[in-house]
Amino acid sequence: MALLQISEPGMSPAPHQARLAVGIDLGTTNSLVATIRSGVATVLPDAHGRPLLPSIVRYFPDGRAEVGYAAQARQADDPKNTIVSIKRYMGRGIKDVAHIENAPHDFVDAPGMVQIRTAAGVKSPVEVSSDILKVLRERAELSLQGTISGAVITVPAYFDDAQRQATKDAGRIAGLNVLRLLNEPTAAAIAYGLENAAEGIYAVYDLGGGTFDLSILKLSRGVFEVVATSGDSMLGGDDFDQRVFCWIVEQAKLAPLSPRDMRQLLMKAREAKEYLTFHGEAPITAKLSTGDVVDLSLNTETFCSITQTLVQKTLGPMRKALRDAGLGVDEIKGVVMVGGATRMPQIQRTVGEFFRRDPLNNLDPDKVVALGAAMQANVLAGNKPQGEDWLLLDVIPLSLGIETMGGLTEKIIPRNTTIPAGRAQEFTTFKDGQTGMSFHVVQGERELVSDCRSLARFELKGIPPMAAGAARVRVAFQVDADGLLSVSAKESTSGAEASVTVKPSYGLGDADIERMLRDSFEHAREDVYARALAEHRVEGQRLLEATRSALQADGSLLNAEELQLIEKAIAPLEKLLPGTDHRAIKQAAEALNRATDDFAARRMDSSIKRVLAGRKIGSL
Amino acid sequence: MHSHFELFGLAPAFALETDALERSYRDIQSRVHPDRFAHAGDAERRASLQWTTRVNEAYRALKDPVQRARHLLELHGVDVAFETNTAMPPDFLVQQMELRQSVEEAIGKKNPSSLDALRKNLDKAKQSLHKQIAEAIDTKKDYAGAAALVRKLQFLDKLDAEIDAAYETIE
Numbered sequence: 001m002a003l004l005q006i007s008e009p010g011m012s013p014a015p016h017q018a019r020l021a022v023g024i025d026l027g028t029t030n031s032l033v034a035t036i037r038s039g040v041a042t043v044l045p046d047a048h049g050r051p052l053l054p055s056i057v058r059y060f061p062d063g064r065a066e067v068g069y070a071a072q073a074r075q076a077d078d079p080k081n082t083i084v085s086i087k088r089y090m091g092r093g094i095k096d097v098a099h100i101e102n103a104p105h106d107f108v109d110a111p112g113m114v115q116i117r118t119a120a121g122v123k124s125p126v127e128v129s130s131d132i133l134k135v136l137r138e139r140a141e142l143s144l145q146g147t148i149s150g151a152v153i154t155v156p157a158y159f160d161d162a163q164r165q166a167t168k169d170a171g172r173i174a175g176l177n178v179l180r181l182l183n184e185p186t187a188a189a190i191a192y193g194l195e196n197a198a199e200g201i202y203a204v205y206d207l208g209g210g211t212f213d214l215s216i217l218k219l220s221r222g223v224f225e226v227v228a229t230s231g232d233s234m235l236g237g238d239d240f241d242q243r244v245f246c247w248i249v250e251q252a253k254l255a256p257l258s259p260r261d262m263r264q265l266l267m268k269a270r271e272a273k274e275y276l277t278f279h280g281e282a283p284i285t286a287k288l289s290t291g292d293v294v295d296l297s298l299n300t301e302t303f304c305s306i307t308q309t310l311v312q313k314t315l316g317p318m319r320k321a322l323r324d325a326g327l328g329v330d331e332i333k334g335v336v337m338v339g340g341a342t343r344m345p346q347i348q349r350t351v352g353e354f355f356r357r358d359p360l361n362n363l364d365p366d367k368v369v370a371l372g373a374a375m376q377a378n379v380l381a382g383n384k385p386q387g388e389d390w391l392l393l394d395v396i397p398l399s400l401g402i403e404t405m406g407g408l409t410e411k412i413i414p415r416n417t418t419i420p421a422g423r424a425q426e427f428t429t430f431k432d433g434q435t436g437m438s439f440h441v442v443q444g445e446r447e448l449v450s451d452c453r454s455l456a457r458f459e460l461k462g463i464p465p466m467a468a469g470a471a472r473v474r475v476a477f478q479v480d481a482d483g484l485l486s487v488s489a490k491e492s493t494s495g496a497e498a499s500v501t502v503k504p505s506y507g508l509g510d511a512d513i514e515r516m517l518r519d520s521f522e523h524a525r526e527d528v529y530a531r532a533l534a535e536h537r538v539e540g541q542r543l544l545e546a547t548r549s550a551l552q553a554d555g556s557l558l559n560a561e562e563l564q565l566i567e568k569a570i571a572p573l574e575k576l577l578p579g580t581d582h583r584a585i586k587q588a589a590e591a592l593n594r595a596t597d598d599f600a601a602r603r604m605d606s607s608i609k610r611v612l613a614g615r616k617i618g619s620l
Numbered sequence: 621m622h623s624h625f626e627l628f629g630l631a632p633a634f635a636l637e638t639d640a641l642e643r644s645y646r647d648i649q650s651r652v653h654p655d656r657f658a659h660a661g662d663a664e665r666r667a668s669l670q671w672t673t674r675v676n677e678a679y680r681a682l683k684d685p686v687q688r689a690r691h692l693l694e695l696h697g698v699d700v701a702f703e704t705n706t707a708m709p710p711d712f713l714v715q716q717m718e719l720r721q722s723v724e725e726a727i728g729k730k731n732p733s734s735l736d737a738l739r740k741n742l743d744k745a746k747q748s749l750h751k752q753i754a755e756a757i758d759t760k761k762d763y764a765g766a767a768a769l770v771r772k773l774q775f776l777d778k779l780d781a782e783i784d785a786a787y788e789t790i791e
Binding site for chain 2: 019149150179180222223315316319320323376379380381382391392393417418419420421422423478480481542543546547550589590592593594596597598599600601603604607608611612
């Protein structure tokens, strides 16, 4: 009789136990974390039952960071060290950020990404964002009583490569296994589509605190397909606050303000904006540190007229997305409203007039993105059986290209291409005997490189000397499912080959990320070692399960010798997993990965063959 | 290496079975897409990325009439030679230049409704070319004749892109 196996307490999870996965909406104004509980998507509240976490971080001289409501309460007292709307600075240089002069921070113009000087030292937007994410991770771990195996983090659909890379890095530094970066309007469409069993073509109008996205999706049973996306990554509710702020300064005839007064009036501006959603007139009163007293009243009419150009700015992307999708307004079945800023009546009215139908508001515009992200995280974690899950097809928002002679852009992957996507283009030398080429990778729609966003520069050396135009350099672009780009170049005449892979210059190097990760855990007094061990164990366990189920399903694709090689790689990982040497576990997992490379490719081929075989029989 | 048509289990023809292509594309994607392998090992994730990229590229190529025609002609050993062979009938070129001028004028006058009209006519011209190409490739097997038509279609596609850009300039 076979002996029953009993695992050591806490070590081996039951094979069918769901993996803990969360969806995170990392917003300009507020952030949220959600998960699936008993089959239902739920936002996880803090200890006081509050679902939102204000995306505000206050730094102290001892290195401590305070995040959320507590930081928000003190923002006017300590404006320099209290960072708000950090999302606006992700992956951006100092020149890229509008109204930076109105933000009461001490900015440092670092290469690539702007940084902020605080009492706790100079912080990059990536670190500030990771401090917000860390609070959400801890909230989720406390609430779910376990280690989070993976997270989906949402980004504005219109985020470029640098902004996406920065977000993913922030997730890693916060100690999260980032399963996927998901576009915010797409996340909203998932939540909306599943909730309402919607079918047909829908538009998602997502006006957040700092970004605007307009996505058009085709929803059908089991498939969410983004047809086109457009937007403005520098337009959001914050800009409406700015307009009101400027109006206050002008009406009250105020002299240049101290950072403290500036912050106070910006808060008053935001309160007035929110008040006007339900009232015809908002009182604005404040006592400034100069002794000046502000006592004004803003009515709906004035508010609409000072923000009219902002509302109009969202019309261009709407038209562009429709054109790109090749669709007319009457072909759109519904418009889903997402983001707190869509509560403003003038937005609802403008969108309604444009699409000639009432916008859909039946999901909380603050929560819908996090809920959709949680649903997607649950699928990515493998918690949904096949048949009950869905397929998500998303696109890149902005074209990717290379600079050519004369400062012009050669587009390699056009906007609205379904991802993952890959394309290659051949380039050649300009001069006789040229042995090197430098490449400049850009993102954007304009003809001129200077109007596009610079992502990376790299050089290819060692081209054999030839006549001008004889060399054949193949530049390959690959965009993964997160919308992140990697580029390689290869010269392939006369047998000489060289290749290089670049990471966007706005992204941080692996060494930077490891250092930040170490620093952050030192501050949190968490045991780095225990964390690494827990992570590698989860990872190793995941790999073992995946390999076993692959062998069970498709073992017949291997001959005895090949099978033995894989089994030989399984054994050491199995043996090391209960141990405490996290480096050895990682190495064993990597070895198993290498051993199954070929098997994985073969499984994929045979899976496709089965699809096609099935089709032919079916259509007879 | 399979042709794009083989990949989706379709007969190689310019007249496209759109529904069958879409069904097949979704079936394959639902098996190879990276979302299915987010919790798998590196090896499987790599294979998934490669396959999805390939399937997306093939799908895009088949949906686009110019690329679909080029692919078919290449399968029949005909080099369409877009880059080198620019000799086009003079009357066609004159007509293209006039159309481009109309686009410029619409931009100058900031007149989107004249762009609407241009687009409508362009769509008609494209539809008619699609029909002619289908006939040349699928029925007559006149590949050289088809190549000349595809070159024309490419001109019209460029004009289409210019109209898009014109709308943006006006807005």
